[in-house]
Amino acid sequence: MKRIAVFTSGGDAPGMNAHVRAVERVGEKRGLEVIGIIGGYAGMMAGHYEVLDRIRTANILDRGGTVLKTSRSPEFLLPEGRAKAAEQLRAHGIDGVIACGGDGTFHGAHELWLEHGIPIVGTPGTIDNDLWGTDTTIGYDTAINTAAEAIDKIRDTADSHGRLFFIEVMGRHAGFIAMDVGIACGAEFVAVPETLTDVEVLYQRIVAQGLDKRTIVIVGEGDELGGAVELSKQIEERYGLGSKVTILGHIQRGGSPSVRDRVLGARLGAAAVDALLEGASDVMIGIASNEIVRVPLHQTWEQRKTVPPYLVELSTLLV
Numbered sequence: 001m002k003r004i005a006v007f008t009s010g011g012d013a014p015g016m017n018a019h020v021r022a023v024e025r026v027g028e029k030r031g032l033e034v035i036g037i038i039g040g041y042a043g044m045m046a047g048h049y050e051v052l053d054r055i056r057t058a059n060i061l062d063r064g065g066t067v068l069k070t071s072r073s074p075e076f077l078l079p080e081g082r083a084k085a086a087e088q089l090r091a092h093g094i095d096g097v098i099a100c101g102g103d104g105t106f107h108g109a110h111e112l113w114l115e116h117g118i119p120i121v122g123t124p125g126t127i128d129n130d131l132w133g134t135d136t137t138i139g140y141d142t143a144i145n146t147a148a149e150a151i152d153k154i155r156d157t158a159d160s161h162g163r164l165f166f167i168e169v170m171g172r173h174a175g176f177i178a179m180d181v182g183i184a185c186g187a188e189f190v191a192v193p194e195t196l197t198d199v200e201v202l203y204q205r206i207v208a209q210g211l212d213k214r215t216i217v218i219v220g221e222g223d224e225l226g227g228a229v230e231l232s233k234q235i236e237e238r239y240g241l242g243s244k245v246t247i248l249g250h251i252q253r254g255g256s257p258s259v260r261d262r263v264l265g266a267r268l269g270a271a272a273v274d275a276l277l278e279g280a281s282d283v284m285i286g287i288a289s290n291e292i293v294r295v296p297l298h299q300t301w302e303q304r305k306t307v308p309p310y311l312v313e314l315s316t317l318l319v
């Protein structure tokens with residue numbers, strides 16, 4: 001193996017740059033040439049490749065987003081798109097690839113390996129923390145801290161006015177962000193996709209808190225009842241109770257990565273380079289009980305990682 005490539009794909013996540021930097025630095029130490037693919041799978045198909053070196057990867061550790069850019073590529077979902085990508089990878093002499101992203105990225109990587117035999121390993125890069133087989137993902141720690149900081153600020157005004165607030169956080173079909181920030185910020189109720197949300201129970205919780213008191217309800221965007229807007233509407237329609245709604249949105253994806261995300265990105269980057277050199281492919285390089293693990297890519301989406309019941313219970317005990 002002489003030349004490897006790294007790319008970031010799907011939603012950007014803080015810590016991806018530390019990851020790219022680690023791949024470049026460790027790759028260089030192992031005698032490899034490291035190529036950065038610009039713009040995710042779209043760039044892979046279009047031939048947007050550039051050589052990475054120490055200078056290109058300098059001063060990026062503390063930057064949010066991804067210097068390699070990213071995309072969600074519908075074309076790569078088709079066999080023709082993947083054939084185009086494989087052709088480009090071969091034309092650029094790429095012997096192995098590191099794909100940093102979430103489950104969509106991993107699906108693509110798996111297909112590329114199956115259809116074209118291109119050695120490829122995945123590294124978990126998503127704020128959602130929803131990949132089975134790894135305890136955490138690059139970007140998650142920063143995202144929950146960003147969300148918590150915003151929620152603390154909303155709490156100040158909610159407390160001053162004695163208002164009911166519904167705050168929606170990201171996480172797609174997983175409630176990790178919602179549950180962690182709910183506990184961290186002392187929410188009165190946390191609605192997550194993993195459990196059914198009972199509007200009557202929610203209302204009783206609001207009443208128990210006191211209708212003239214500050215009440216914070218955290219809503220994971222994937223909750224089966226809909227997001228924060230829908231929940232607030234239901235509480236208004238059924239009980240005549242008004243509320244304020246805040247959707248935190250993409251601020252959760254931005255900002256300088258936390259130390260944890262930088263270290264995680266670096267560890268996974270180094271381990272991914274070594275995994276390729278050892279002949280691994282079609283696996284995710286993850287972290288479990290603080291040890292690096294290799295998990296078959298298909299398992300990361302076939303098995304569902306969900307918020308553990310003990311956290312759900314804890315969130316109700318703390319109100």
Ligand code: F6P
Pocket residue numbers: 011072102126127128170171172221253
């Ligand atoms: O997967 C990361 C994530 O931010 C999810 O939490 C969210 O549902 C989705 O991406 C939003 O994607 P986009 O930025 O493409 O709208």
